[in-house]
Amino acid sequence: MTFEQPEALFLALLLPLLIWLRHFRRARAATITFAFAHVGSGRFKPPITWQAVLHVMLDLVFWLSLVFMILALAAPAQVERQKVYLNRGIDIMVVLDDSLSMAAQVESGISRFEQARKTIKNFIAKRENDPLGLVSFGTEASLALPPSLDYEAFSYALDDLEIMRHGDGTAIGIGLTLAAVHLQKSLAKRKVVILVTDGENNTGEISPEIATELLRSLGIVVHTIGVGDSRAVPLEYRDPQTGRQLRGIYQGTLNQDLLQTIAISTGGQFFMAGNSGSLETAFETIDSLERVETRIRIHVVSSSLVHFFVLIALALLLVDLVLRRLIIKELS
Amino acid sequence: MTIESPGFFWLLLMYLVLVPVFLAEYRRTKAVLLSLGGRWLEQSAQNTFFIKWFVSSFCYFICLFLLVLAASGISWGERPIEQDRRDIDLYFVVDVSRSMYAKDGKVSTRLDRARETILRLSREIAGIRVGLSAFKGSSSLLLPMTEDLFSLENSLNYLSPDISSIPGSNVRAGLEQGVKSLSKTNNRHQVMFLISDGGEQEQDLGDLVGQIRHSGILLLVLGLGSDQASPLFLENGTAIRDRDGQQVYSKLNHDYLSKIAQNADGVYLDESTNSVDRTILDLTSGFQSRQEREGFRLEPIKRDRLFVVLALIFVIVGLVLRSIRWRQLW
Numbered sequence: 001m002t003f004e005q006p007e008a009l010f011l012a013l014l015l016p017l018l019i020w021l022r023h024f025r026r027a028r029a030a031t032i033t034f035a036f037a038h039v040g041s042g043r044f045k046p047p048i049t050w051q052a053v054l055h056v057m058l059d060l061v062f063w064l065s066l067v068f069m070i071l072a073l074a075a076p077a078q079v080e081r082q083k084v085y086l087n088r089g090i091d092i093m094v095v096l097d098d099s100l101s102m103a104a105q106v107e108s109g110i111s112r113f114e115q116a117r118k119t120i121k122n123f124i125a126k127r128e129n130d131p132l133g134l135v136s137f138g139t140e141a142s143l144a145l146p147p148s149l150d151y152e153a154f155s156y157a158l159d160d161l162e163i164m165r166h167g168d169g170t171a172i173g174i175g176l177t178l179a180a181v182h183l184q185k186s187l188a189k190r191k192v193v194i195l196v197t198d199g200e201n202n203t204g205e206i207s208p209e210i211a212t213e214l215l216r217s218l219g220i221v222v223h224t225i226g227v228g229d230s231r232a233v234p235l236e237y238r239d240p241q242t243g244r245q246l247r248g249i250y251q252g253t254l255n256q257d258l259l260q261t262i263a264i265s266t267g268g269q270f271f272m273a274g275n276s277g278s279l280e281t282a283f284e285t286i287d288s289l290e291r292v293e294t295r296i297r298i299h300v301v302s303s304s305l306v307h308f309f310v311l312i313a314l315a316l317l318l319v320d321l322v323l324r325r326l327i328i329k330e331l332s
Numbered sequence: 333m334t335i336e337s338p339g340f341f342w343l344l345l346m347y348l349v350l351v352p353v354f355l356a357e358y359r360r361t362k363a364v365l366l367s368l369g370g371r372w373l374e375q376s377a378q379n380t381f382f383i384k385w386f387v388s389s390f391c392y393f394i395c396l397f398l399l400v401l402a403a404s405g406i407s408w409g410e411r412p413i414e415q416d417r418r419d420i421d422l423y424f425v426v427d428v429s430r431s432m433y434a435k436d437g438k439v440s441t442r443l444d445r446a447r448e449t450i451l452r453l454s455r456e457i458a459g460i461r462v463g464l465s466a467f468k469g470s471s472s473l474l475l476p477m478t479e480d481l482f483s484l485e486n487s488l489n490y491l492s493p494d495i496s497s498i499p500g501s502n503v504r505a506g507l508e509q510g511v512k513s514l515s516k517t518n519n520r521h522q523v524m525f526l527i528s529d530g531g532e533q534e535q536d537l538g539d540l541v542g543q544i545r546h547s548g549i550l551l552l553v554l555g556l557g558s559d560q561a562s563p564l565f566l567e568n569g570t571a572i573r574d575r576d577g578q579q580v581y582s583k584l585n586h587d588y589l590s591k592i593a594q595n596a597d598g599v600y601l602d603e604s605t606n607s608v609d610r611t612i613l614d615l616t617s618g619f620q621s622r623q624e625r626e627g628f629r630l631e632p633i634k635r636d637r638l639f640v641v642l643a644l645i646f647v648i649v650g651l652v653l654r655s656i657r658w659r660q661l662w
Contacts, residue, residue: 005637011644014648018648018651018652021651021652021655021656022651022654022655025655027657028655028656028657029654029655029656029657029658065647066644066647066648069399069640069643069644069647070644072402072636072637072640073637073640073641073644075637084519085519086519131478131479133478133480143483143486145476146475146476146478146480146482146483147478147479147480148476148477148478149476149477150476150477150513153473153476181482182480182482182483185479185480185481185482186479186480187459187479304634304636306402306634306636306637306640307337307402307403307405307636310399310402310403310636310640311403313399313640313643314343314396314399314400314403317392317395317396317399317647318346318350318396321350321353321392321396322349322350322353325353325354325356325357326353329357329360
């Protein structure tokens with residue numbers, strides 16, 4: 001919080017004078033002088049009663065209300081410095097395989113799908129001005145989020161993805177084509193697709209080769225990440241609809257040649273991610289590859305807090321004016 | 333002159349308590365004064381006491397009144413705020429309450445007409461980003477700001493009362509969602525387009541529309557429906573009935589929607605307006621080109637601190653009047 005008109009705080013210098021006038025001036029109003037014939041030593045001390053305590057508290061409340069008025073005059077404000085990007089970033093579409101094989105475990109209790117989700121979240125945390133979109137695919141594909149700067153919505157959409165939502169197949173061609181459709185009208189100078197899959201294209205009406213050609217013609221770069229390897233690994237999957245649990249050993253094949261071809265022909269790179277560390281490294285590499293010069297301006301946005309201080313001053317003054325007359329019954 | 337939070341004027345009801353309390357104080361203090369001074373206390377002294385009490389009490393009352401004015405966010409006049417924005421973010425906030433199923437004597441429902449309007453507009457404005465949220469009793473984000481118009485077309489299919497189980501027509505929730513989504517970008521012109529029939533409620537949106545105005549968001553409000561009550565039907569054609577079995581009717585809450593637009597310095601249109609699309613396109617492009625040409629936007633000047641200064645002066649005067657002994661008496 002800052003004060004936009006701090007010079008108003010000098011008004012607080014008036015307070016000692018006013019306090020003296022009201023409480024300490026000898027000839028102040030509403031006071032009656034009594035002569036005490038005091039027997040014994042020491043000065044007269046008035047007894048401490050609850051009224052006396054309340055009286056002091058109400059005095060405090062009154063002066064606090066004046067303090068808050070002075071603070072309000074100093075224009076308190078919440079200041080936020082926002083980055084304004086003067087150029088646009090890269091449009092990035094993440095295309096994530098959600099077929100059953102993605103339930104295979106990379107580490108104890110962590111599936112390839114979960115690991116990919118976690119790594120993608122780490123990746124988006126490092127981006128600032130790049131619209132991010134999300135496509136998931138199995139036998140079919142669907143757009144979870146179009147390219148958007150709303151990273152909160154991206155994160156929500158990512159969390160919402162489920163294994164087997166689009167069937168058990170792996171239609172890489174359809175997933176890539178869907179990404180291309182939603183990137184084709186983008187005005188971004190650079191458009192990128194990150195394909196994360198652990199399988200071989202085994203279904204879909206659009207072949208990966210045709211999809212690659214489409215992406216290439218649209219000037220979209222595709223980075224491909226092959227998750228897992230050919231070793232047998234445990235697989236666990238619970239169907240969220242039926243609650244049915246599947247357990248077994250999965251040994252799948254990853255068509256590295258295909259992924260490599262897609263990447264090379266579109267100007268991207270292929271990454272092999274056999275474990276969680278290498279998946280993380282793949283995304284870090286893409287993060288460093290896909291950078292554009294960013295021009296920013298700092299925009300200062302201030303939200304006035306004056307009315308909060310005014311309301312506090314009003315409440316305090318009301319409390320003082322009413323209680324002083326209703327309870328203390330001070331002569332004034 | 334605009335008032336951001338007129339609801340604070342309810343605080344003026346405090347005078348119903350304060351006036352009797354102060355009058356009781358006057359009577360009590362005067363009685364004490366008379367008992368101390370005796371019957372010899374002259375009339376002029378009593379008058380002095382009355383004047384002192386009256387003027388100081390008046391000062392306190394005025395101070396409280398000015399503080400209420402300060403809290404209510406009164407503003408008048410405008411000042412230029414530097415702004416470097418390009419292109420337009422157009423955020424649609426659509427009412428999906430059951431009343432949007434009314435046809436108003438037309439072939440399509442209000443909701444269908446809302447979909448058509450959104451599609452037409454998004455195709456006609458070049459280089460825009462669009463976003464979409466729907467509200468009923470609560471609000472749901474259907475599409476974050478994006479350039480992808482295919483996604484907008486897809487998202488429009490999800491506009492349905494089934495999107496939320498909470499009944500009602502919570503315009504506030506819808507507008508809040510819009511402000512939240514638009515606030516994530518600050519280098520583009522921001523236009524929020526509320527499409528609703530207004531429902532039957534009269535939520536106080538003073539603070540929210542004030543925020544919209546302050547943020548430089550142009551609020552366009554399109555009222556769907558007519559002054560003639562129209563029966564409501566479900567999608568399958570079944571008439572919607574209330575608990576007493578009476579068929580439910582709905583009409584356009586023209587006053588409520590136009591008030592929202594007016595308070596946000598926006599523009600209200602309804603279906604009877606000639607060439608709604610043309611008017612909206614002109615407004616949007618005019619808003620954009622004016623701000624780009626001039627490089628600034630006008631922001632209302634809040635006068636809250638002026639009222640606080642006056643309040644402080646009055647409370648100090650009241651304090652000094654009470655603290656100084658008049659005629660060496662009281």
